Amino acid sequence: MLLSKKNARVFFFGGTIVTFAVFIVMSVQTLVKEVPVKTHEENLSKEVIAGKKLWEANNCMGCHTIMGEGAYYAPELTKVYERRGEGYIKAVLQSSVPWSPRGRKMVAYNFSDREAEDMIAFFKWIGEIDLNGFPPKPEYKINKNTK
Template identity: 60%
Template sequence: MLSKKQAKMFFLGGTAVFFLIFIGMTVDTLVNGVPKYTHASQIDDQVRLGRHLWDSNNCMGCHTIMGEGAYYAPELTKVYERRGPEYIKTTFNFPGGWRPNGRNMVEYNFTEQEKEALVAFLKWVGESDLNGFPPKPSVQLNK
């Protein structure tokens, strides 16, 4: 029967082994994976500013991006491809707040440069290789 000491060794040993594997995979991901998958060389000041605006306005508090965030407003990973830059820019400062089909977006007061930066960030996100996410619908009723 398992003794307390053996149980302790199982806990400490198992944790150490799997943590080391995890660290190894993390290093490989950051060094070899992410730069390629996300086209990291394309992250310029505009994308950086867009990302900062994305975070500081808690856009993830309503939307998802790469499937992460809240489920109140549309997934935006492919929004650049779906809607194009002009449509996206219209939504930000819309008088009274953009309100498609009854859901209310906050009315922002972005400058033209800030709008461009957010579009640049969304374009960058849309071009990342996300292992097939979001999936293409198998049945297309809208078309």
Template identity: 40%
Template sequence: MNKRQTRLFAIGSTLVASLVFIGLTIDSHRQFPKLTNAENITPAVTRGNDVWHANNCINCHTLFGEGAYYAPDLTKITQLRGAPYLKAFLQDPERFYDEQRHRRLMPNPDLKDEEIDDLIAFFDWVANVDNQGWPPRPILVTGSSIPGTSLTIAQQDASGPGRTQEQMPPGARPVTGDEDPIALGEALFRTASPACNACHSIAPGVNMAGPTLADLVTRAQQTIASPEYQGEAETVEDFIRESIVAPSAYLHPGDMYSAGGVSFMPTSYGESLTDEQIDQLVQYLASFK
């Protein structure tokens, strides 16, 4: 091309690129109300946003991948933790960990109950924004499953590229309807909403938002035999099922697991899971001898 053709090509390419950019920008702004659930921005959400900024929470935490990365990303926190847990945590964070042991430095923000409610409303609005998968690698609660898969991070690494199903560890293999109930229960443990392993570990002594499930059978037997137990379960399986569908029937010792006689565990599993799925989950959990 000669100089004139080159100049025209550059000008034309710039105009086309500019028009495309402007078109995409307009289309993005057109979709913002729907993607962000703008109709759900209530006065409580707005006040919660003010609480978030007034306390400089972003200096430690992140939303949508933006923030300090010193503390966990809170974009989907209300999908992992219920409102009762979040409220109790924000009222007194020190109840939930030993600072000398865990080296966590979450300060007590000294928020009023109304401010906490507003902040939780803000978190809930954020959690329901369609962020189209961003950030691509969110900070996950320890042991929780990778979005869009039934694998934990460790299982994904174990599966590795190029491995056949037979070469994968049992926990990393895709679960099909032909699997036994315990295998199906294990998949539900990772993929139910919210995921059970977002709050519970299966490692001995590793307590997260909920108590560890290691030695669950032994502890369930001891609980049922205890005079303090006021539930209706007579067997380990009944106790596990009761804990899933009516978590406040028995409150695990420890202020970090309940408040005011109400468990922090979500009460939605009885509605979101079928009876068959609950049976599968019970069989899986009943294998923790």
């Protein structure tokens, strides 16, 4: 047999150490050089951070996606600020009955003005992140509405 168990072990440990080292170097580069620029870290205001806390405290990702991450039960919210605008978002978040466009229910969060504004600040900040072209722009625009 060409390959001995010893060679196989060297392949495993050697390969792991090399790729892990490359991974760490790339991660540091990303976190130190790229993320602050691409996410406009200077705009991370108190409100945005409060919005992120609300986002997590209510597990919004359990239905929606943001930056393509989450569940797939409710709309992708990366560009929601641009798409819907403040008024609409506020109405959804402050609704005291489940918001259910097209039949699918959202939890009625009944947010205060402060909370809704923090959430909107978070969405606005998210919407401005450079996501390498995500979400893709549709090639057509269909306006069918099934209600």
